[in-house]
Amino acid sequence: MSYFTHDFIQFLKDLSNNNNRDWFNENKKRFENSVKLPFENFIQEMIHRIHEDDEEINLTTKDAVFRIYKDARFSKDKLPYKTYASAVISPGGRKDFTTPGIYLEFKAEEIRFYGGAHFLDKDQVQNIRRSISDNMDGFKLLIEDKEFKKLFGKIHGEQNKRIPQELQEAVKTQPLIANKQFYYYAILGAEKLTSKNLAETLMKYYFAGKPLHQFLKSAMLG
Numbered sequence: 001m002s003y004f005t006h007d008f009i010q011f012l013k014d015l016s017n018n019n020n021r022d023w024f025n026e027n028k029k030r031f032e033n034s035v036k037l038p039f040e041n042f043i044q045e046m047i048h049r050i051h052e053d054d055e056e057i058n059l060t061t062k063d064a065v066f067r068i069y070k071d072a073r074f075s076k077d078k079l080p081y082k083t084y085a086s087a088v089i090s091p092g093g094r095k096d097f098t099t100p101g102i103y104l105e106f107k108a109e110e111i112r113f114y115g116g117a118h119f120l121d122k123d124q125v126q127n128i129r130r131s132i133s134d135n136m137d138g139f140k141l142l143i144e145d146k147e148f149k150k151l152f153g154k155i156h157g158e159q160n161k162r163i164p165q166e167l168q169e170a171v172k173t174q175p176l177i178a179n180k181q182f183y184y185y186a187i188l189g190a191e192k193l194t195s196k197n198l199a200e201t202l203m204k205y206y207f208a209g210k211p212l213h214q215f216l217k218s219a220m221l222g
Contacts, residue, residue, distance in 0.1 A: 001196055002194050002195065002196045002198070003038045003039075003041055003042040003045070003198065004038050004039075004042070004193045004194055004198075005034060005038075005194065006194060007030070007034040008034050008035055008038060008039075008106075008193060008194075009108045009190055009193060009194075010034075010108075011027070011030060011031060011034050011035050012035070012083055012084065012085075012107060012108035013108045014027070015031075015081060015083050016083045016108065019079040019080065019081055019083065020079075020080065021080055024080070024081055031068070035068075035085055036068070036085075039065065039085040039087075039106065040061045040065055042198070042199070043061050043064050043065055043087045043089070043104070044061050045199050046089060046104070046199060046202065046203075047059060047060075047061070047064065047089055049199060049203055050089055050102075050203075050206060053206075053207075053210075056091045057089060057090070057091065057101075058091075059089070059090075059091070059092075059093045061087075063092075063093035063094065063095070064087040064088055064089055064093045064094060065085075065086075065087045065094070066082075066085075066086045066087060066088075066094055068081050068082050068085070069081060069082075070082055083107065083108070084105050084106055084107040084108075085105075085106045086103065086104060086105040086106070087103070087104050088101055088102070088103050089101050089102050089103075089104070090102070097118065097119035098119070098124075098220075099217065099220075100115070100116060100117045100213050100216050100217050100220070101115075102114065102115050102206060102209075103115075104202070106193060107190070108190060109190055110187050110188065110189060110190055111187070111188040111189075111190065111192055111193065111202075112185060112186070112187055112188075113185060113186045113187075113188070113202060113205045114183060114184070114185040115152075115183065115184050115185070115205075115206075115209040115212075115213055116155065116181075116182050116183030116184050116209070116212065116213065116216060117181065117182045117183065117216045117217075117220060118157075118181045118182075118183045119181075120180065120181060120182075120220070123222070124220045125179075125180055126164070127219055127220055127221065127222040128182060128216060128219040128220060129164075129167055129177050130167075130219075130222075131215070131218070131219035132170075132174055132176065132177050132219070133167055133170040133174075133177060135215075136170070136173060136174055138215075139174065139176075139215065140174070142211050142212045142215055143155055143176070143212065145208075145211065147208045148184075148208050148209065148211075148212065150208075151186050151204070151205055151208045151209075152184040152185065152186055152205075152208065152209065153184075154184070155176055155179070155182050155183065155184055155212075156181070156183055156184065156185070157176075157179040157180055157181030157182050157183060158179065158180045158181060159175075159178040159179050159180065160178055160179075160180055161178075163177065163178055182216055184209060184212070186205055188201070
């Protein structure tokens with residue numbers, strides 16, 4: 001079934017052009033009917049599907065979905081609303097970034113699917129680096145998997161210029177050991193939003209990233 005109508009896209013376009021409280025309050029019912037409720041229902045469907053594969057995913061939509069209201073207290077951008085709908089599906093949801101999960105962001109122009117490990121502390125980074133160093137061949141198979149490369153291309157993340165001495169030889173063979181984050185993403189066209197097969201399409205991306213996801217999850221624990 002299709003969860004979204006074309007007004008999901010149109011509302012986000014209109015909000016981009018009218019990002020102020022007066023306009024939003026006048027269109028709040030439209031927001032709830034065309035954006036908020038359909039997105040929450042879709043995320044619930046994704047939670048259900050992923051839970052069938054991973055029992056650790058046992059959260060509510062409230063735990064997963066971010067509010068559209070921006071926290072502009074520490075930002076130069078004082079516009080009050082986000083112009084996209086987003087959610088984190090992981091064991092801890094949107095308030096816990098310590099465990100890898102998936103992040104979905106639906107804009108008027110595109111869909112973004114993210115996976116991997118992004119918000120890492122120093123120990124977690126070191127644990128992942130050591131796991132890669134100790135499993136070079138296995139890690140190479142994960143990132144060069146045909147389906148992974150087709151859908152995501154490569155792993156992204158900032159890199160440290162200084163690497164611990166014990167890993168300096170390994171990083172020559174596998175430059176990703178220098179990373180501070182290990183994430184992958186894909187961008188889909190906005191036309192997919194109104195597709196009846198959107199959940200199936202995103203689950204395809206979920207399963208393509210799953211082996212690397214499991215590697216990172218295990219590696220973070222040391």
